Amino acid sequence: MRLSNYFSALLCLLFCGTLSAQVTLRGKITEASSGDELIGASVLAKGTTTGTVTDIDGTWELTVDGLPVILQFSYIGYSPMEVEVTSADQDLSIALGDNVISTEVIEVKGQRISDKQRQAALTVETLDAIAIKQTPAANFYDGLGSLKDVDLTAASLGFKIINTRGFNSTNPVRSLQIIDGVDNQSPGLNFSLGNFLGASELDVNRVNLVVGASSAFYGPNAFNGVIAIETKDPFLQKGLSAQVKVAERNLFEGGFRWADALKNKDGNEWFAYKLNAFGFRADDWVADNYDQVFDTEESPSNPGGYDAINRYGDEASSSTDFGFLRTRPGLGHIFRGGYNEEDLVDYDSKNLKLGAAFHFRLQPEKTLESTELLLTTNYSTGTTVYQGDNRFSLRDIQFFQHRIELRNRDNFFVRAYVTHEDAGRSYDPYFTAIKLQDLSKSDGAWAGDYSSYWQSVVTPQIRMLEGWPNCFPVNCTLPEQDAQQREFLARPENQDLLFGFHADAREAARAARGINSRDEYVVGTDRFNRAFDSITSTLASEGGTLFFDRSALYHLHGEKIFANVWAPNADSRLEMTVGANGRLFTPDSRGTLLLDTMGRNIDTWEVGAYGGGTLHLNNRYKISASLRADKNQNFNLLFSPAASFVFTPTQGTTARVSFSSAIRNPTLNDQYLFYNVGRAILLGNIDGVTGLNTLESVRNFSNSGMPSDLVFFDVAPIRPEQVRTLEVGYRSTFFDRLYLDATYYYSFYQDFIGFNLGVDLDFVNSQITGAQAYRVSANATDRVTTQGFSIGGNYYFADYFAFNGNYSWNILNTATDDPIIPAFNTPEHKYNVGVSGRDVPFSLLGDGVREFGFSIAYKWVDGFIFEGSPQFTGFIESYGLLDAQINFSLSNINTVVKIGASNILDNQVFQVYGGPRIGRLAYISATYEWKRK
Structure with missing residues (x-):
């Protein structure tokens, strides 16, 4: 048989059997007694593996091969129901009764995400309410580290950083974190401090982690990924939740959530509200690594001392290197004693979060389809250690965020919010050590x-x-x-x-x-x-090390969805989305960080607009394209295009190919930083810098006295960096038990933002009379590429149990000597494997215990070079971590008890160079849930 015939046969196998008379069914699942929408309920075509789960509003959509068909509806704790469907127009609003059951539950294998999410053009990883309960990590944010493609780095107990697909940094400026669509960044730093100033776990409904370049969908700075946290809706999730957790390192954590709704005289809910409070304290991990700084000449065997990683003020200096002098034999290279970080830093980590939200339905009779007015306010404060160019002690930092939004689900929204911060009593321990020594x-x-x-x-x-x-x-x-x-x-x-x-x-x-x-x-x-x-x-x-930062961010965003621009039949349609946003940064550092002294106004605005469409064809094909334009006050107009093709041959299988892009505007630090760290001045570069000398040429000149040895260079003004990514992916369910998700990507980067080192030198007659070192924000000249592959899967067995695992491979393709290329800072190989059980009946514990669950997870990370500042650049050794937890429900008191430990074997590891050793954290928690009907 000819190759063409083989190809034709293959096409027939792929397409001919899938283009039969298929029917798309839609409906909603609610609770019979209260009418509340059930989120995550299962819908299954009886006798097949075709199924789905309900979205946040209880709605579902399922394509079957023909009618009639029997659909099975189920939700844990409710009696299942079977319904024969004979017409595509049949009313499928299903109300499940509240008869409590424990075993007669139909599970849709491999369905932990909705069809809408599974068919997304981008790579999306999800941590939903079930996964949050199952994670053996100490909290939901740490649990994100088990997802494929994710690098979770612990700089301290209170500060965790999430990055994806390379260029990991303790300043996660290439990742965007949003909570209910609101940017959670610090206005002064221009990135999020993990979840330190984020959402309370009791109020988190799910976390979607969008991997890779996605500015066309989420705006500037969605460069390497988006962490989208979705909180609980008080209309849908009412009642009281409370949690208490104790753990090693004197950790105590507690919180509560209360939500309720009020009805009008017609019996329709018109107003709902929720109140949240969360508190945390612990003894933070101590950074006490006194090994010599990576790639420095002197080691602890040098009698005159050496430069230790977590000792500051002991750095090498040419003025203290006496070499071999006959007049002072044995003196050699000497180092000041410096001060240990643990003597300079407040390790009493604390965090308090308070929040309130008020939802008004303007048309209560339409329930979820009503337009809503939302008013929310959130306040966070705390003390922790943050690592950037140096290690920083954040003390009593405060974060205020207020939002007003008018929305109609899957239709439109207009959202305005403002974020204020106050650095409190935060300071730089590294520079403090130098100041203490200089004071002597x-x-x-x-x-x-x-x-x-x-x-x-x-x-x-x-x-x-x-x-x-x-x-x-x-x-x-x-x-x-x-x-x-x-x-x-x-x-x-x-x-x-x-x-x-x-x-x-x-x-x-x-x-x-x-x-x-x-x-x-x-x-x-x-x-x-x-x-x-x-x-x-x-x-x-003014000569100290205290930061002042009362910067603010103002944001306005509107979006409109046109669901049926063109609909030639019931299974095909064109939907379009348009939107625009604008934001204003108002920095206020009083010169402690930025060039905002002497009356200089560095307020900065940026605006953007976007539009795109998705063509759905026969419930099998999705063709999408979008374009976004962004203009920052200080930079040229830039465009972020994106396009994708998604093919769904069967309900459980999706193949996709996409092109996406992203831009990252220089941060306020990249533009306006002016920070003297003693041995150098860190300088933003909005206007360009001229007349600097290279470090090597200054060394040569100091030895030769020949001005001709000096090499001068200029640094062009900073500009945005850009990335373009090609991606292919495949998701499918096999044998009714195995779910696989694989992705390959190739990315092209240009105009990386890093920095140049130079010296402004003064000399007379070959004698140096003055010198000032600068670290200047700058763009790389080389273009680099990266690529990676990841695969993850779940295997379900024995009704209640599952094996899960994922593997990620990421490399930097381009070898370059350009000093501006930021560190890739990413392990080439990493994997996670685990086994879990959920809602397992366990009568041995008595009538009060309905079921229990457990999970065991092992993470392995390949060794890699972590490049930060010169003090914090070095090799991270390969490491493995074993986490485990068990949870059980006490149904008579509506409480789930969870006992577990992250890094249960207490394998002391460094996750970031210059940070602390991360050891075991064993914990026990009790979570009370009373759902108000």
């Missing part, structure tokens, strides 16, 4: 005192040591003499002596000498505490 004496004065003591006290003792090689033989050259003396000092017995000599010299250098010198400030003394409090309570712009 400058680096130069300290090195001079150290060297003077060595020359006057230590050098004579060394030369009196037995066997000291003045010169053997008598006529040896100076290099030979140097070599003999080096060899003598390197002997083990003399190394021990050198450590003692350096300890004495360091002690001498700590003492005050001269007018502008003071004794060193010793940790734990009142004198240290007074100096520390003075430095951390003085604004960074």
Whole structure:
């Protein structure tokens, strides 16, 4: 048979059997007694594997091969129902009775997401209410780390970072986090602080994590992914929820949610509200890694000291490198003592979240189809450790967010919100260590005192040591003499002596000498505490290390959906969406971070508009295209196109190919930063920088004195970065038990935002008279590409149990020497595997226990280089983590008890270079749920 005949036969197998007289059925499932919509109820065509689950409003849509058909409807805790369907127009509004059952439940295998989501053009990972209950992680946000394509990094107990598809960063500026459509970013930092200022777990309905470039759908900064958190609707999920959790590290967590609705005289619900409160405190993980900083020359074996990762103020300096001097033998490269992070940081992590929402139905008789007016307000505050260019102690940071929205589900919305923040008493521990040392004496004065003591006290003792090689033989050259003396000092017995000599010299250098010198400030003394409090309570712009940030973000967004622009038949239609948004940033840092002093106005606006359409053909094909245009006040108009084709040959199978794009506008820091960290000034670059010298050429000039050795360069003004991604995906259910989801992507990046290092040098007659180092925000000149593949699956067995696993592979294709290319910071390989049981009957515990559940999950992450600032760049070793939990329901008191532990084997691992070792966190929680009907 010819190849063409094979191809024709294959097409027939794929298409001929799927283009029969199929019928699309639609309906809604509610609770019989209250009329409440049931979310996640199952719909199954009897005798087949064709099924679906209901959306948030209880609605469902299912395509069957023909009529008549018997549909089975079920929901845990309710009696199942079977209905024979003989007509596509049949009313399928199903009300399930409230007879409590525990075993007669029909499960739609592989259906944990709705058809709408499963057929999405982008890669979407979901953590729904069931998965939140099942996750062995300590909270729902940590549970996102088990999803495929996801990198979850713990910089502290209170600050977790989520990134996808490479270029992981502790400043997650390439990920967008939204809660009910509202951007959750810090207005001053331009990224979200994990869930530290986010939603309470009791109010989270589900989390959709959109993986990859998606600006065309979500706007600027949806560069590598979107974390879309959806909270519970008070009309649909009423009642009281409360939770208490205790864990290791003195962790205590508690919260409650109350929601209710009021009816008008006609018996229709017209007003609903919810109140949320959440509190947390714990002893944070301590960053106490005293290994030498990655790729530095001196190690702990150097008698003069070394640069330790979590010790600040001990960094290498050319002014403290004495090399090999005959007048001071053994002095070598010396380092100041610095201060440990644990002596400078508040590890008492705390978090408080309060929220209220008020929903008004303007047409109560239409229930869910009514237009609604929403008023919401949220407040968060807390203390934790955040890692960016340095480690930062966030103390009493505050976050205010208020929203007003007019919406009609799947029709339109107009949303306005404002976000305010207050940095509280937050400060920079790294810079604090340098300030404390400078308060005692400058680096130069300290090195001079150290060297003077060595020359006057230590050098004579060394030369009196037995066997000291003045010169053997008598006529040896100076290099030979140097070599003999080096060899003598390197002997083990003399190394021990050198450590003692350096300890004495360091002690001498700590003492005050001269007018502008003071004794060193010793940790734990009142004198240290007074100096520390003075430095951390003085604004960074006024000589201290305290941040001031009362920035705000104002946002207005409107969208309209045209559901049936063209509908030639019942199974085909064209829907279109148009929208526009605008936002205004009003930074206010009083010069502690940004160039907003001397009356300079750096308020920044941006606007965007988008439109797109999706053509549904015969419930088998979806063809989508969209285009978004964005204009930032300081940058040119940019476009983000997207297109996709989705093929659904059967109800359980979806294949897709898509092109997506994203832009990322430079953050306020990229544009306006001015932050002096002592050894350098971190500089934003809205206007460009000229006349800098490369670091290497400055070193060459300092050795040669030849001005011709200096290399000058300019840095062009910063501009937005862009990415284009091609993606293919496949999802399907096999054998009624196995669900697989696979994705491959290839991305093209340009104009990466990173930084250049340079020196503004002053010199006279080949002598350096002044120098200032700068780190300047800049764009890369090279274009780079990345690619990756991921596959995930679930295998269901024995009615209540499932195996699950996923694997992700990501690589940076382009090898480049461009120093601006930001670190990929992503393991090439990672995987998750686990087993779980849900709602398993367990009568052995007595009548009060209806069922129990459990899950065991193992995560493995390949080793990789994590590149941050010079202090926080190094190798993260491969690691594996085992999590486990068991939960059981006490039905007579409406309570679920959960006992578990993340990293149950207490495998101490670093997830970010410069961060703390993350160990075990065992916990027990009790969650009370009373659903109001």
